[in-house]
Amino acid sequence: DPSVVKETAKQRRRRTLRHLREGREERPDEQLRPAPPMPNDLPKSTQTLTRRLATNTVLSPALRHKFFSDDPDEGACRRCRRTATAAHVVWECERHARLRKTKLEDLPDGIRPATYANWILPTSRDKAIVSLLWTKLVKFVYTDDDPGGRLRSSLRRSDQHPPRPP
Numbered sequence: 001d002p003s004v005v006k007e008t009a010k011q012r013r014r015r016t017l018r019h020l021r022e023g024r025e026e027r028p029d030e031q032l033r034p035a036p037p038m039p040n041d042l043p044k045s046t047q048t049l050t051r052r053l054a055t056n057t058v059l060s061p062a063l064r065h066k067f068f069s070d071d072p073d074e075g076a077c078r079r080c081r082r083t084a085t086a087a088h089v090v091w092e093c094e095r096h097a098r099l100r101k102t103k104l105e106d107l108p109d110g111i112r113p114a115t116y117a118n119w120i121l122p123t124s125r126d127k128a129i130v131s132l133l134w135t136k137l138v139k140f141v142y143t144d145d146d147p148g149g150r151l152r153s154s155l156r157r158s159d160q161h162p163p164r165p166p
Contacts, residue, residue, distance in 0.1 A: 039131035050134040060086040091116035103140040
């Protein structure tokens with residue numbers, strides 16, 4: 001009976017989602033709070049990158065390797081060989097610590113984020129503060145030193161990893 005199959009699938013999805021939600025409640029440091037409203041004055045590219053970081057959907061090297069298996073570094077950070085998640089590339093990697101510190105020090109003390117989650121998901125609902133934080137985030141990612149260059153999912157895959165000659 002199709003209705004029984006449909007109901008069984010629905011119950012299975014509910015159990016899975018409940019399990020995932022309960023698992024996240026045990027790890028309070030994860031990104032659980034909602035993303036603040038997007039300020040209208042930000043360019044589309046900034047809005048796209050910050051929304052992808054906030055929703056954990058940016059195509060990081062680790063995720064890219066999982067999907068396509070075409071990353072020559074196999075999803076690892078080029079500097080420290082740890083898994084190159086978006087959080088690692090933006091917040092944890094020592095390769096960009098000095099540049100990250102410089103960008104964060106440009107922010108006023110009262111709004112300077114202390115964690116990756118506070119940078120990508122500001123707790124303030126003031127659009128001016130959110131806009132400032134996200135603008136600094138994008139300037140950090142798109143700096144000439146290229147700390148977040150591997151997060152640029154808008155490029156075609158062939159541009160990120162040129163094909164090998166035959």
